[in-house]
Amino acid sequence: MSDTAALLTTPLHALHQELGARMVPFAGYTMPVQYPSGLMAEHQHTRAAAGLFDVSHMGQLRLVGPDAAAAFETLMPVDVLGLGLHKQRYGLLLNDDGGILDDLMFVNRGQDLFVVVNGACKAQDIAHIQARIGQRCQVLPMPEQALLALQGPQAVSALQRLVPGVEQLVFMTGMAASWQGAELYITRSGYTGEDGFEISVPATHAEALARALLAQPEVRPIGLGARxxxxxxxxxxxxxxxxxxxxxxxxxxxxxxIQKVRRRGGERAGGFPGAERVLDQLDGQLPVTRKRVGLMAKERVPVREHTALIDDSGQPIGTVTSGLLGPSVNQPIAMGYVQTRYAALGTSVQALVRGKAVPMEVVALPFVPPRYHRG
Known part of the structure; x- marks a missing residue:
């Protein structure tokens, strides 16, 4: 059996092929990395208009039962109980050492908590959640649902033609809707820094909805590269x-x-895996030896993940974890971890690219100001 034969496909697989996508293995799926217009054009189009992303490889699940919010709160350093109806929040599943098992998004839908986890982690996440809180609430995976992301400043114009009412949503809120007999759940969120929406749609209707969105003048398909x-x-x-x-x-x-209510002095402080270590680091009782920072290169040399970072005397001080030539900023940008004393804004560091030291500077994140619609 070849590697490709073992890969899963999303409900939009045939559409990606029809659109001329270059498909690559990602998180156990075959996914579109780019379409014929290419990564740069797709990136710029999303920043200027609206891009449609297939994110159906992500894991969707429901936590159901009167105890679901309290139970879910025991897995994360996040305020779940205080989340309002149809409000969305970013969460972090932690292990017993305070290490991050996954990051996720969740919405209080009233009758359930709707959770979206990363594609590569979904099997482990669901097993972890089931093992830890499965006796307190139902943990129901949703393999029958696809997930589409429509991102960019004109996303709202395109989507409201198909689903009137979405324009009333603000960033990190959601609503139930229907389209051509399909029940949708739409949140005003995404992972691009732009305004936009994520749409949970039955797999049976995913291709029809994607085609309807692509028929809007603002919308083009966007692959994993630009994402x-x-x-x-x-x-x-x-x-x-x-x-x-x-x-x-x-x-x-x-x-x-990490909301105040889950920190020391808060009414529901701690009570999550790794709480002692995380709260000690937060309070300064436990030294933090490294920090994630933003980095910008002083030369036009792209600095990729796993590149070593050194100080002026050539001593190793950290590693790049993500890096590329930023299409909107038109400069090589990166994120990485450096020893805490090098984490201050304006600090000079060097990246070792093929044996050559490339000068970089620690800069504030994000590199591009976010344009979320907060109302």
Whole structure:
């Protein structure tokens, strides 16, 4: 059996082929990395108009039962109980050492918590959630659902023609809707730094909805290549690159995702895996030896993941975890981990690219200001 034969396909597989996509293996699926117009054009089109992404490889699940929110809160350093109806939040599943098992999005839909996890982690995530809280609530995977992301400043114009009412959503809120007999759940969110939507749609209707969206003048299909460059410019982590089980939320500079109520002094402080270590790091009781930072190269040399970072005397101080030539900023950008004393903005470091030292500077994230619609 060849490697490709073992790969899964999304409900839009035939459409990607029809559109001339170059398909690559990703998270156990065969996925479109780019279409004929190419990564650069796809990236710029999403920033200027609207891009349609197939993200059906992601894991979708429902947590059902009166105890679901309290149970889910025991797995993450995040306020689940306080989340309002149809409000969405970013969460981090942690292991017992405070390392990140996955990052995810979840919505309080009233009758359930709707959770979206990363494609490469979904089997382990579902097993982990089931093992830890399966006796307190139902953990129901949703393999029958596809997921589409429509991203860019004109996404709302395109989508509201098909689903009137979506224009009333603001960033990190959701709504149930129907389209041609299919029940949808739409959130105003995404992973590009742009305004946009994620649409959970029955797999049976995914291709028809994708075609209807692509028929809108603003919309073009966008592959994984541009999805990666857009999220990096937005300063957003890619699981497996920028965050993993060896990184804590504090080291990963994701402390904004830990609400006050779950910190020491908060009414529901701790009570999540690795709480002691994470809260000690947060309070400064445990030294943090490295930090995730943004980096910009001073020369036009792309600096890729796994590139070593050194100080002026040539001593190793860290590693690049994501890096490329940013199409919108038109400069080589990267994220990586450096020893804490090198994490201050404006610090000079060097990247070792094929034996040559490329000067870089620690800069603020994101590289491109976000344009989320906050109302």
């Amino acid at each position: 990666n460059s857009l999220r990096l410019e937005a300063g957003l982590c890619l699981y497996g690159n920028d965050i993993d089980t060896t990184t804590t939320p504090v080291e990963a500079a994701l402390t904004w995702a």
